[in-house]
Amino acid sequence: MSFAEVMGAYTGMITSKALQERQRQDVIRALSKDRLGPEDLLALLSPAAGAMLEDLARRAAEITLRHFGRAVQLFTPLYVSDFCANRCVYCGFNADRNGPRRQLSLEEVRVEAERIAATGLRQVLVLTGDARPKAPPEFLEQVLAVLREFFPSLLLEVYALTQGEYARMIDAGAEGLVIYQETYDPEQYDRMHPSGPKRDYAFRLDAPERACHAGMRWVGLSALYGLGDWRTDAFCAALHARWLQDHFPGAEISLSLPRMRPHAAGWQPEQPVSDRDLTQILLAQRLFLPRAAITLSTRESPRLRENLLPLGVTRLSAGVSTSVGGHGADQSGTPQFEVADDRSVSEIAAMLREKGYQPVFKDWQPLDQVTP
């Protein structure tokens, strides 16, 4: 059974009506459990839990400290191509956008890598738009080969690949991938993706599963909050993560908290997600998935990032540019979204230390080059 089939079974349950019906007692029950079920997750995402965020926060803080201590992993995205064949209405790389597009040459990738490595970062997330012919898997392999010289840990955030292609990426040195379903509501997904290969909801939904089958160590997923009903999307993303944890216990499944930010194409979220809402998503997902790493990007302000840290965030991006070539001399690319926290790596690291956290730069390395 795939997660898509599991989703089908929940269709009736994840209506906002089900969420609205949860009561305070349901939340209290969920807070008292060690292993929460889907019903508990619903309760924690309900308006009833929204009125009890302090209770959720206390428990989430305690769980996070126990499982992760005071260590926070730092990474940065590296945009290598902004060509895109899709027309996702919410994205600055949208194919309708006029203006220049860029794809780094391997030499430019090396320049970016050198700049990033000089900041001390040891984990990089490689991003492209979704333009297979322009940035095919062979190109990704070449990019990974260059980056491997600089970084022990490489993650990919690219278009959905087949299982065989994920296996190739592992061979080329990818430790993991990040792939967002954007919204788990198929109808809204259709509206948000009017054309292009990404329109295939099912192929995208199955991508984390294919990556796990291929043997990927680390798989991050999420919705893009603000596209659909955030409670439903947060529920489905967490359920998706749990399903993957249960079926691929060897893989590390993690979550992110991306929220719609202003961007070049100007589309604004139909269902805005407030700071309070984002906090509730974090708390509910932390309680439901106590051991999952949770990432908070520079889409969020310094103040919010710092305040959410003790509540369950375990990974932060730092020193971020969301445009192709943004770390090198040439900054001509258009940003995918506006960064709300533009602090450098050393500033983020200093902030963490000041708050009693340890910035972690390296947490794994490929073992295939170790002499037997």
Place this chain on the structure above:
Amino acid sequence: MGDDLFEIGGERLGSRLFTGTGKYGDDAVIPDVCAASGSEVITVALRRVDFQAATGNVMEHIPKTMRLLPNTSGARTADEAVRIARLAKAMGCGNWIKIEVIADNNHLLPDGYATVRATGILAAEGFVVLPYVNADLYVARDLVSAGAAAVMPLGAPIGTNRGLQTKEMIRILIEEIDLPIIVDAGLGRPSHACEAMEMGADGVLVNTAIATAADPVSMARAFGEAVRAGRRGFLAGHGAQRLKADASSPLTGFLEGDGS
């Protein structure tokens, strides 16, 4: 207790408390934790060590007097554990290795089969192998045959701070296994460590409980004292335990002097 030394891999250790390096807010506290705990052995996750970084490395903070116990955390298979162990040795971390093979990220329970396999390979290569396992007699016996230098059963699942949940199983290992038994994982309070030592464990490894305490140095001291107290209690020999209190008027007293 002055000469109550304990020996692993031919090395004599004065302290039975092993400490860790994970989860600290600031690694700079590690020397103080080591000093306060009295520990002589410290485990470090190789996955976190960046041998290329000149600074900002956990290794800078480990006092030179400590015996380094690199661990293979992050390994999901025996093969990965073996590779990490070899890497540790190649990087100058010595030949002690704590095997952790965890293929289940939901509960972080160790894979006994893979651990035995990795132990066999590494012991044959001359490593001093300390495997982290479930408190399971069969696995422990296989580890003895595979050449382990000690057995490190979990007290409770990692990071839970729940104490000696596997107490009865550990008791069996202490009785049956002719290797040092070092209780690892799950010990959340000094009293848990004390209890493990009172039972006759040879040592304990504590990381989360110290690293995530409000005052790690003070907690390290408390664990050091608890381990010594527990050990002293064990060596002193406990009074025999009785299941019931002695009834002042025994129920079978009527049988006394019944000569008929």
